[in-house]
Amino acid sequence: MNAKAIVVTSGKGGVGKTTTTANVGAALARLGEKVAVIDTDIGLRNLDVVMGLEGRVVFDLIDVFEGRCKLKQALIKDKRVDTLYLLAASQTKDKGALSEERMQETVDLLLNEEGFDRVIIDSPAGIESGFKTAACAAQGALVVVNPEVSSVRDADRIIGLLESSGVHEVKLIINRLRPEMVKRGDMLEVDDVLEILGVKLIGIVPEDEQVLVSTNIGSPTSLEESSATSAGTAFRNIAKRLQGEDIPYPVLEPSGGFFAALRRLFGGS
Amino acid sequence: MFGLFGRKRSKDQLKDRLKLVLSYDRAGLTPGKMEELKSELLAVIHKHFPADENDYDVKLEQQGDRMVFVANLPVSQGT
Numbered sequence: 485m486n487a488k489a490i491v492v493t494s495g496k497g498g499v500g501k502t503t504t505t506a507n508v509g510a511a512l513a514r515l516g517e518k519v520a521v522i523d524t525d526i527g528l529r530n531l532d533v534v535m536g537l538e539g540r541v542v543f544d545l546i547d548v549f550e551g552r553c554k555l556k557q558a559l560i561k562d563k564r565v566d567t568l569y570l571l572a573a574s575q576t577k578d579k580g581a582l583s584e585e586r587m588q589e590t591v592d593l594l595l596n597e598e599g600f601d602r603v604i605i606d607s608p609a610g611i612e613s614g615f616k617t618a619a620c621a622a623q624g625a626l627v628v629v630n631p632e633v634s635s636v637r638d639a640d641r642i643i644g645l646l647e648s649s650g651v652h653e654v655k656l657i658i659n660r661l662r663p664e665m666v667k668r669g670d671m672l673e674v675d676d677v678l679e680i681l682g683v684k685l686i687g688i689v690p691e692d693e694q695v696l697v698s699t700n701i702g703s704p705t706s707l708e709e710s711s712a713t714s715a716g717t718a719f720r721n722i723a724k725r726l727q728g729e730d731i732p733y734p735v736l737e738p739s740g741g742f743f744a745a746l747r748r749l750f751g752g753s
Numbered sequence: 754m755f756g757l758f759g760r761k762r763s764k765d766q767l768k769d770r771l772k773l774v775l776s777y778d779r780a781g782l783t784p785g786k787m788e789e790l791k792s793e794l795l796a797v798i799h800k801h802f803p804a805d806e807n808d809y810d811v812k813l814e815q816q817g818d819r820m821v822f823v824a825n826l827p828v829s830q831g832t
Contacts, residue, residue: 632767633767633770633771636771637771637774637775637778640775640778640779641778644779666764668762669762669763669764669765670762670763670764671764672764672767672768673764676764676768680768680771680772680775
């Protein structure tokens with residue numbers, strides 16, 4: 485993806501925007517890019533806790549917008565990957581404090597003055613002002629969708645809005661795919677979602693308990709070594725595809741059930 | 754289309770429902786409005802052609818990038 489400023493969005497809440505922002509941001513930084521992740525969910529900030537940086541937030545995005553601190557002072561440097569920075573949302577202000585003009589300025593400063601290679605913007609749920617501010621400075625978008633009815637419908641709406649607001653590179657991440665349900669015919673498969681939404685794919689992330697475990701301890705799962713079919717690897721692959729690498733999609737096989745238990749019993753993975 | 758026990762797979766039902774609802778969403782139409790349009794259209798057609806209403810097929814369809822209003826109105830041959 486050529487875009488340096490990328491918004492992560494979905495329309496519907498709870499599909500994995502923040503998890504995706506943290507994991508793709510961390511993976512890009514691990515690949516050597518200088519990355520800023522910005523939380524624009526004003527009043528409901530969570531990117532800080534997902535990344536385990538909540539104890540270090542002093543200034544936030546709205547403080548920058550309203551001139552209470554310099555941009556540099558609000559950037560929280562991650563200790564695990566030294567090219568990863570967080571700009572937290574304000575927890576006390578409301579969405580009215582967001583300004584498209586300030587957002588644009590901030591992203592420009594990060595890319596042109598502060599030497600960042602990439603800015604990943606975590607959008608709030610919904611299609612109103614919060615989403616619009618998050619998207620206004622982006623040239624690219626990662627649309628996160630779960631293979632279920634309301635998420636797909638909302639993703640379609642968001643894709644339409646992104647296109648009409650000048651975000652040209654729109655790529656789809658199918659998150660929380662459950663191979664055993666796909667196999668039974670009880671969950672949309674990847675090709676179904678692509679056919680319905682008509683956008684290009686950049687990632688397939690399987691449902692993986694490790695994602696919750698990682699957020700419990702505040703450490704993005706993409707920073708851990710893990711198997712080829714894990715969510716962590718899927719997020720790392722998305723980062724590589726963003727950099728233009730042609731990474732094949734691993735075949736996701738059902739992991740639960742009798743045969744998997746049998747395989748484990750006999751020393752398989 | 755059908756699973757092991759002849760049951761229509763739930764994901765196929767979802768796919769059909771999503772395609773339909775998204776065609777209305779994208780066109781900014783509601784299914785109710787579409788029904789209204791359909792009956793008005795049929796009334797006009799009826800003035801000119803005798804035909805069985807049940808043969809009429811009026812729907813929204815995605816054709817590439819465009820949403821298309823498709824009306825399939827067979828004209829009865831008349832005996």
